[in-house]
Amino acid sequence: MKADRGHGTGRVAREIAIMQALGADLVGWGELDGCSWLAVPWRQGRTTEDRWALMRAGSTHPMSRRTALTAALELANAVARLHAAGWLHGDLRPEHGLHTPGGVYLTGWGDAQAPGRTPPLLDEEFPYTGGRVDLAAPEVCAAIAAGQTPQATRSAEVYTFGAVLWECWTGRPPVDYAVVGLSPSDPVDQRADAISTGLPTPRVAHRVSWAALETVLSGALAYDFRRRPTMTEFARALERLMPAVASW
Secondary structure (H helix, E strand, O other), X not given: OEEEEOOHHHHHHHHXXXXXXXXXXXXXXXXXXXXXXEEOOOOOOEEHHHHOHHHHOOOOOHHHHHHHHHHXXXXXXXXXXXXXXXXXXXXXXXXXXXXXXXXXXXXXXXXXXXXXXXXXXXXXXXXXXXOOHHHOOHHHHHHHHOOXXXXXXXXXXXXXXXXXXXXXXXXXXXXXXXXXXXXXXXXXHHHHHHHHOOOXXXXXXXXXXXXXXXXXXXXXXXXXXXXXXXXXXXXXXXXXXXXXXXXX
């Protein structure tokens, strides 16, 4: 269940409208005492972040890699299907993928985008935010730093997906703020401006290193959006890593 008050009620209303447009399961929704709420069916599962916990802890066992990679591939295919249907999630995060026995479910739809299929009035009142800045593509961050509404694109979402996996893997976003004297707690506009210039990725700790995975993620995290793969291509690249861990 999700609920919010004040300005947040409009965001919840937008999320309800998007979930209805997507045909997602909604148990109910409404307003009560100035609070907007929505409820979805309870699903038992673990987030993508949870499924990568052993990797973050330093396990290099093939089974740990298989568990993490399977979750990444499930989520990548889900996002690829979303893109093929003309939608963008708009706010991918490590906690927004829920892996269950029945499949993977995306959550956090408040910033989802689909031209002509999202409510125009709500779009105008609650424009695209760009999602969490630490995971946002450089071109999205450039707009945020300039005080403009960023544009949601498939290539920007591919970058964010790569950033999500990087954080699931290492415990840190894929931007080295330290090289410009910043930290993840600094103001959003300062971090956005730094990312827009092309910050390097942090060095991966030896205890969690996985060269083949880092190569795949680096392609998605390319500064030039024209060099990034499509979501389907990204999923295939992840799938090519599976044989090395699939025998366990």
